[in-house]
């Protein structure tokens with residue numbers, strides 16, 4: 209499509225002005241002028257129409273970045289606000305933090321382009337020793353975040369990233385390199401109301417025997433998309449990607465993952481579970497690609513969702529693409545309603561219907577949190593889920 | 603206590619209970635016996651308010667309260683308990699969480715305060731000991747992976763803990779071996795009392811050796827076709843239900 213033909217929406221036009229005069233900003237501008245925002249005519253965005261969500265312009269930022277829970281009081285907190293980037297707390301040895309004004313972005317999709325363009329600079333974290341202190345990345349309302357994270361061989365880091373704006377457009381781009389035998393554990397929390405747009409993008413590469421472990425909880429927003437691309441590049445690299453989502457009202461949450469096995473003996477475990485009610489919509493797109501060289505790959509993907517109202521929508525696209533012959537790959541996808549018989553059984557014992565539903569939904573989704581090793585974070589996520597259930601069932 | 607008068611119940615448009623009248627006074631245990639498909643479970647579901655079991659005629663009251671206009675949980679709070687013929691598995695919900703939630707919900711509905719955690723723990727342990735319920739069973743998600751017998755034991759455990767006023771036991775004996783049957787029956791007998799009532803649904807006389815009924819009724823073709831003392835159960839054991847085929 210030529211430049212002259214594309215009519216930009218007010219949102220697209222507004223974005224052009226938001227991108228700072230950096231290399232990445234210029235690249236994003238060129239891309240946006242040429243292709244517009246990803247929309248339902250683009251296969252990877254057929255259920256998540258960013259152009260439509262931003263049709264009327266960029267929503268005014270509102271709300272706060274949220275409080276750091278007690279269990280993370282020792283964490284190093286990196287704040288990403290519209291005014292800039294800030295740092296709070298103590299830094300352990302073996303962690304180097306720098307900022308870069310221009311950082312090349314390689315072969316990334318449209319979300320990464322936008323996020324890179326939006327961010328005035330990138331924060332580069334280099335981990336040279338195992339970190340016992342977790343790092344929290346807080347995205348403030350209306351703020352861009354760009355992180356490059358390098359874990360040297362044998363190191364370990366726990367990262368918590370939150371996007372809790374009530375309203376506004378916030379973006380997060382994380383480019384992550386996990387060295388040989390290194391491990392990144394990441395816990396993500398997203399919440400927003402019907403005026404919040406959050407675009408999160410993680411580009412992860414894992415070297416031999418390295419591990420990427422990510423567990424998320426999403427409540428959606430006007431549009432929230434968490435896109436994760438993992439390349440298990442080294443032999444014996446592994447990843448665990450789990451997510452829970454609870455959506456009500458008219459919120460929308462999209463979990464798109466692509467895991468590429470390019471070396472032998474890799475392992476992938478994916479589990480997504482969620483419940484959707486009212487007129488909310490969830491999108492799960494999970495692709496696992498096993499290249500010919502990736503023999504002995506062991507990959508499992510599961511997505512299970514509960515439809516709590518007739519007006520809700522759950523779109524799922526699980527995909528396995530396998531070119532190696534000696535692999536174990538399986539996937540499962542189910543969408544169903546709550547079990548009527550179980551509900552009656554609980555009510556016969558005196559538990560009111562709404563409470564019985566809450567208990568069943570809680571039990572269903574919180575299975576995802578069983579893999580959270582930090583007890584405080586596990587309880588934090590569980591209590592967030594419970595609070596949602598209390599509000600949405602009353 | 604429980605008064606059922608000319609009850610008619612339809613399931614999926616088919617008439618199953620066809621004018622059933624039954625009265626269980628406080629302090630009594632009545633047995634309902636009958637062939638498979640007679641409508642015994644249908645009666646228990648209609649009384650507890652399960653969806654799809656449509657009461658199209660008649661009345662049912664418990665201590666004067668109209669059961670039929672109450673939600674299932676409200677009936678439970680009035681003291682009505684059903685020990686299910688096929689107890690459900692509730693994945694992900696630990697047994698003790700489930701029971702504490704149920705007990706507190708009932709207490710709240712009756713305007714009583716919550717039971718404290720230590721009191722509840724003590725109560726749950728005491729009851730468990732009596733009924734041979736192991737700590738492992740109480741920690742697991744409710745009924746998940748339990749054998750048929752364990753599920754039945756768990757039903758009576760729940761019943762003892764919730765201390766209902768009127769109990770319906772739907773084929774509690776099925777799936778229990780003779781030792782378990784004794785333990786469970788002792789548990790049930792301990793819950794008898796002058797202000798309590800029980801409806802024991804069974805196929806076999808065997809259970810009634812342990813839980814002695816005051817009256818025995820025969821349910822066939824959706825109606826009570828015969829009633830008598832405990833000796834009726836013995837006669838049924840010997841002769842079967844053939845002679846009620848006509849009546850049905």
Ligand SMILES: Nc1ncnc2c1ncn2[C@@H]1O[C@H](COP(=O)(O)OP(=O)(O)O)[C@@H](O)[C@H]1O
Pocket residue numbers: 613614618636637638639640641642643644645
């Ligand atoms: N959910 C149902 N849908 C259709 N028919 C049912 C259902 N439940 C019970 N019935 C029918 O109602 C009749 C009585 O069943 P039930 O009450 O289970 O008998 P019992 O417990 O005495 O063996 C049977 O003919 C059975 O097939």
Ligand SMILES: [Mg+2]
Pocket residue numbers: 642643644687772773
């Ligand atoms: Mg039955």
